[in-house]
Amino acid sequence: MINFNGELLFNENVKLSPENRGFKYGDAIFETIKVNNNKIVFWEDHYFRLMASMRMLRMKIPMQFTLEFLQEEILKTVAVQDQATSFRVRLSVFRKDGGLYTPKTNQIDYLIDVKENKYQTKDIYKVDVFKDFYNYSGLLSTIKTNNRMVNTLASIYADENDLDNCVLINEKKGVVEVTNANIFILKGNVIKTPALSEGCIKGILRMKVIDTIAKNKEYSLEETSISPFEIQKADEVFITNAIIGIQPVTNYKKKKFNVDFANKISKSLKVLEVTS
Structure with missing residues (x-):
């Protein structure tokens, strides 16, 4: 399942508009985060990098976007996945639909996508x-x-x-x-x-x-x-x-x-x- 603006949805029910700015202009940022045994690894570092990136790109940071709020949203999304101990989480933030190069608004939507982390270090690279x-x-x-x-x-x-x-x-x-x-x-x-x-x-x-x-x-x-x-x-x-x-x-x-x-x-x- 995917978390879209706080709502948990089955993948096939997630509908992004043709006007989505991440799709049309790449007007989006993301964090790729590891979760091990229900613990977000280096979460504070990811959070503060996300906040700095949103400010740099002039995105309006919602009042509820606290460290604790986003942590709960990530873990809520992890909790409904198939059973595993390690996950890779992609937290995407993009400006709301509308506008051409100039957006209609700087307000944002967010999406949390979770997959099992299957990466293993390779002996030959x-x-x-x-x-x-x-x-x-x-x-x-x-x-x-x-x-x-x-x-x-x-x-x-x-x-x-x-x-x-x-x-x-x-x-x-x-x-x-x-x-x-x-x-x-x-x-x-x-x-x-x-x-x-x-x-x-x-x-x-x-x-x-x-x-x-x-x-x-x-x-x-x-x-x-x-x-x-x-x-x-x-x-x-x-x-x-x-x-x-x-x-x-x-x-x-x-x-x-x-x-x-x-x-x-x-x-x-x-x-x-x-x-x-």
Whole structure:
């Protein structure tokens, strides 16, 4: 079942208008959230990112959109799903119908879609660079909007070329992220990840990894610009998002990577998931 503006509906009964702005203009944002054993993982971080995104896109935040209210709506929707212990929740927010590029209103509708989380970390994970189109740098690219055409085309490219994922680059030929996650590279004791100014999503797990590394005196972390060539020279590469957690990259072009650090930090984040 799906939660549309607080009403639980069977999938076939959810009717979105042809005037839906998320469909017509991509005028929508979303959060992808993990729920384990009826507990929303890193919920406060997701909530505050959602609020910041809505403000940036000039959406009117309803008075009832408190942290507690949305938490209850998510768990209410999870409760009516088929029995499972882990779910991926997509909370979508879009402006109400009407208008052309200029909306008739900044008031919003919301939709909560829940599916069982079946992701398992892969032992072999191959990536390469997607060069056909750029993911442009800038603040708007850090928001999880419905405008994901580059991600879609890169995912098709990956599927056609027997890859698990593709690295997206910006107009400066710098690494941004992969199609569905942030990216980190390790060389020696220096860990690098693209700065937000490069156009990467302001990922929840990205922030958790940065905080975890900051507490480890053995390593230093840099949020900076990264060239695709640096990936090939790295000792390790891993990607992060709220659903997969940490996925080590094992192959990039002809290079093979170690996975020791990625597995180590993955254990630390699993502890955070339980205690968050």
